[in-house]
Amino acid sequence: xxxxxxxxxxxxxxxxxxxxxxxxxxxxxxxxxxxxxxxxxxxxxxxxxxxxxxxxxxxxxxxxxxxxxxxxxxxxxxxxxxxxxxxxxxxxxxxxxxxxxxxxxxxxxxxxxxxxxxxxxxxxxxxxxxxxxxxxxxxxxxxxxxxxxxxxxxxxxxxxxxxxxxxxxxxxxxxxxxxxxxxxxxxxxxxxxxxxxxxxxxxxxxxxxxxxxxxxxxx
Amino acid sequence: xxxxxxxxxxxxxxxxxxxxxxxxxxxxxxxxxxxxxxxxxxxxxxxxxxxxxxxxxxxxxxxxxxxxxxxxxxxxxxxxxxxxxxxxxxxxxxxxxxxxxxxxxxxxxxxxxxxxxxxxxxxxxxxxxxxxxxxxxxxxxxxxxxxxxxxxxxxxxxxxxxxxxxxxxxxxxxxxxxxxxxxxxxxxxxxxxxxxxxxxxxxxxxxxxxxxxxxxxxxxxxxxxxxxxxxxxxxxxxxxxxxxxxxxxxxxxxxxxxxxxxxxxxxxxxxxxxxxxxxxxxxxxxxxxxxxxxxxxxxxxxxxxxxxxxxxxxxxxxxxxxxxxxxxxxxxxxxxxxxxxxxxxxxxxxxxxxxxxxxxxxxxxxxxxxxxxxxxxxxxxxxxxxxxxxxxxxxxxxxxxxxxxxxxxxxx
Numbered sequence: 001x002x003x004x005x006x007x008x009x010x011x012x013x014x015x016x017x018x019x020x021x022x023x024x025x026x027x028x029x030x031x032x033x034x035x036x037x038x039x040x041x042x043x044x045x046x047x048x049x050x051x052x053x054x055x056x057x058x059x060x061x062x063x064x065x066x067x068x069x070x071x072x073x074x075x076x077x078x079x080x081x082x083x084x085x086x087x088x089x090x091x092x093x094x095x096x097x098x099x100x101x102x103x104x105x106x107x108x109x110x111x112x113x114x115x116x117x118x119x120x121x122x123x124x125x126x127x128x129x130x131x132x133x134x135x136x137x138x139x140x141x142x143x144x145x146x147x148x149x150x151x152x153x154x155x156x157x158x159x160x161x162x163x164x165x166x167x168x169x170x171x172x173x174x175x176x177x178x179x180x181x182x183x184x185x186x187x188x189x190x191x192x193x194x195x196x197x198x199x200x201x202x203x204x205x206x207x208x209x210x211x212x213x214x215x216x217x218x219x
Numbered sequence: 220x221x222x223x224x225x226x227x228x229x230x231x232x233x234x235x236x237x238x239x240x241x242x243x244x245x246x247x248x249x250x251x252x253x254x255x256x257x258x259x260x261x262x263x264x265x266x267x268x269x270x271x272x273x274x275x276x277x278x279x280x281x282x283x284x285x286x287x288x289x290x291x292x293x294x295x296x297x298x299x300x301x302x303x304x305x306x307x308x309x310x311x312x313x314x315x316x317x318x319x320x321x322x323x324x325x326x327x328x329x330x331x332x333x334x335x336x337x338x339x340x341x342x343x344x345x346x347x348x349x350x351x352x353x354x355x356x357x358x359x360x361x362x363x364x365x366x367x368x369x370x371x372x373x374x375x376x377x378x379x380x381x382x383x384x385x386x387x388x389x390x391x392x393x394x395x396x397x398x399x400x401x402x403x404x405x406x407x408x409x410x411x412x413x414x415x416x417x418x419x420x421x422x423x424x425x426x427x428x429x430x431x432x433x434x435x436x437x438x439x440x441x442x443x444x445x446x447x448x449x450x451x452x453x454x455x456x457x458x459x460x461x462x463x464x465x466x467x468x469x470x471x472x473x474x475x476x477x478x479x480x481x482x483x484x485x486x487x488x489x490x491x492x493x494x495x496x497x498x499x500x501x502x503x504x505x506x507x508x509x510x511x512x513x514x515x516x517x518x519x520x521x522x523x524x525x526x527x528x529x530x531x532x533x534x535x536x537x538x539x540x541x542x543x544x545x546x547x548x549x550x551x552x553x554x555x556x557x558x559x560x561x562x563x564x565x566x567x568x569x570x571x572x573x574x575x576x577x578x579x580x581x582x583x584x585x586x587x588x589x590x591x592x593x594x595x596x597x598x599x600x601x602x603x604x605x606x607x608x609x610x611x612x613x614x615x616x617x618x619x620x621x622x623x624x625x626x627x628x629x630x631x
Contacts, residue, residue, distance in 0.1 A: 008238055013405070050608065051558070132237070148233070
């Protein structure tokens with residue numbers, strides 16, 4: 001059986017080079033023109049960044065719509081987007097643009113805007129991934145190992161993994177498959193977790209707790 | 220006092236320390252030179268004072284150099300510093316030549332040393348021109364702006380921009396503080412040191428002693444603002460907020476800070492604050508020396524609610540310090556306070572004395588919520604604004620720059 005090699009990652013944000021958006025029309029225009037990395041950052045990387053984890057909405061566009069534009073309708077429509085369910089960044093971009101276009105049309109001719117200081121900054125990030133010296137040999141070791149992991153490990157193996165082949169599968173579940181029926185209860189426990197609204201520390205605690213319950217039941 | 224990385228383990232946990240050591244092992248032997256313009260005093264020297272020893276602790280060959288020059292050099296660089304923050308300043312061609320010449324002369328003495336470095340981090344504008352004189356083909360040069368240059372006095376920025384563009388990357392504390400540049404601009408927010416006198420745990424006896432010295436009644440709610448006596452910190456607005464609360468709750472207010480001794484504007488604000496507080500024994504105005512760290516620490520620990528009702532603010536590290544002590548913060552809706560204070564989570568953002576008074580009353584009336592928000596604030600700082608995260612960001616940037624790959628994820 002293959003050992004699980006624990007990897008860690010670090011994220012550093014940088015300016016995208018796009019001018020900030022001061023109103024909804026500018027937001028639409030910048031989203032049309034921005035790189036995939038920018039969209040990726042504002043949808044997928046928010047939990048690993050140096051920022052307060054907004055418990056209500058998980059993408060930056062929804063948070064901005066609610067907090068700065070004070071447009072709760074738009075925030076709700078953007079906030080429900082689950083980017084992990086969308087096949088590609090191209091489709092994600094189109095979905096976001098459709099929602100914003102619809103809202104602009106509903107509000108026309110008024111264009112919601114913000115004061116200076118509340119503009120939307122378009123960011124991107126670089127992620128450094130590296131192997132740690134931590135190894136996991138058996139499914140029963142997962143709970144303890146996860147408890148010791150950094151936010152970067154959880155992000156890399158649980159969230160970032162969903163976008164790597166095999167797509168829609170986290171690294172823990174993919175590794176557990178080789179154990180057949182003995183790994184199945186652990187994989188089932190992982191799949192029962194709705195990760196989308198959890199901060200990384202909360203996700204780590206939940207994963208660890210759930211897997212420990214399976215371990216105790218098995219022993 | 221310098222601490223080792225191991226000393227931070229009880230505060231940030233073993234996983235964070237292990238992560239830094241693993242990262243450091245991959246950068247072992249990398250020669251990294253920081254250059255700024257002062258060894259003591261000010262935030263930059265404070266950061267380098269802990270960062271360089273911690274980098275060395277994880278085997279990065281980090282050193283710290285200080286550029287020196289004639290007295291006029293410091294006057295010119297002070298003017299540039301002010302100009303970058305938007306103040307109209309007059310600088311002649313001769314002044315700019317002095318800046319260039321001082322950098323060139325210092326570079327001449329340290330040329331080989333800087334040329335041997337793998338990474339050079341230049342802090343603020345004073346040593347910025349060094350990039351002209353001692354770069355080799357392989358080293359990476361980073362310019363670190365510790366100040367807000369979003370609205371600079373244009374003639375100053377026009378003169379400096381050309382040299383900044385020669386760097387491989389720059390670092391800003393907040394996206395709102397940056398200027399458009401042709402190279403990558405990374406964001407590294409500042410941090411606090413949880414083991415420093417300003418933030419370390421204090422014995423209850425010391426906290427009680429401070430209360431006694433100042434004449435605070437620990438049985439009644441205490442409001443605190445720690446800030447320079449500066450109009451942008453709106454101390455008079457804080458007094459007004461206190462007065463609005465005073466008739467419904469037996470609160471006490473402490474306004475503690477420095478910055479009045481050699482600053483005419485600060486002294487004027489201080490006098491206005493004294494006048495506004497006159498006759499009220501429950502307002503304590505404390506003019507503190509710059510090294511009163513433990514006293515401020517004790518005040519933050521004994522306070523129920525901490526304010527920073529700024530009208531204009533940089534990052535607002537006193538907010539971070541307050542949250543580290545498990546206190547919710549009522550902060551002005553501006554600058555870096557917005558990155559730290561989140562309504563009903565870590566505190567409240569306000570725009571007026573009335574707004575501050577409203578939130579003070581709310582928190583005093585919802586004690587359990589106050590405590591919960593304080594706990595969230597403490598964890599928020601632990602995850603995001605301690606110096607270990609700051610160090611991690613710098614190491615990540617060194618990796619990003621020394622591996623010239625364009626991918627979003629860099630596997631090392």
